[in-house]
Amino acid sequence: MDDNEIFQLGELMCFVTRDSLWQPAEQWVRARSPGSSLHCRVGSGQATYHRFDPRDKQHQITYGVRMIAAKHQRESASGWLSGREIQRRGYFGGELSTLNLLAHTCCHEFAHLLQHSAGQRFRGSVHNRHFYKILDELHQSGAADATRDALADQARQKGLALPDACFEPVDTRQQLARWQVGDTVRFGAGQRELEGQIIRVNRKTCTVDGIGHSRGVRYRVPVQMLNRLTPSR
Incomplete structure (x- = not known):
């Protein structure tokens, strides 16, 4: 894929995060922090993260284009935390594919948003048991499957290749x-x-x-x- 197609996939990840994950949880989040909002963006590098600005109560999720590109290649995809989570916790049947990796990335970063909203994100303890309880619930509730289906559907509508073929991890x-x-x-x-x-x-x-x-x-x-x-x- 060329740079423009990778960027477009990042924009679809932003759209799906807002539509499939934020909208169902928005009321819950705002009940704990009135006035909270979400801004999703595509970053120019590898960094992919959730950040909260207490001044304007804005959650920001950034998806790095280099991360998206890396998850298109078997040799580079399985080294990411999202790949290890899919395999070790059985998300999406434990199967690695570009579609599964990118959909799970949306869920992973959104779980950080919910973790922060619940007051369960602490300095030096980010990927803690509270985080994984939230992430497990996103998968068990069907929210992760809805995110994956929406991402695949949006990519298909835009004519963007989003491989769903499974591949074996690299040692x-x-x-x-x-x-x-x-x-x-x-x-x-x-x-x-x-x-x-x-x-x-x-x-x-x-x-x-x-x-x-x-x-x-x-x-x-x-x-x-x-x-x-x-x-x-």
């Missing part, structure tokens, strides 16, 4: 063994491709210091997204 342990501190790498795709040098090998990711036009920026990159940077001759 990150074997991939991590390929990398060591000092290796130069590239990651991302197209106009969003970045370059950097590995400064730390973590359990499932590598910490990379940007080089070239990315100098001065540090990234935590899922190992599946890394490719070796071949020196130019």
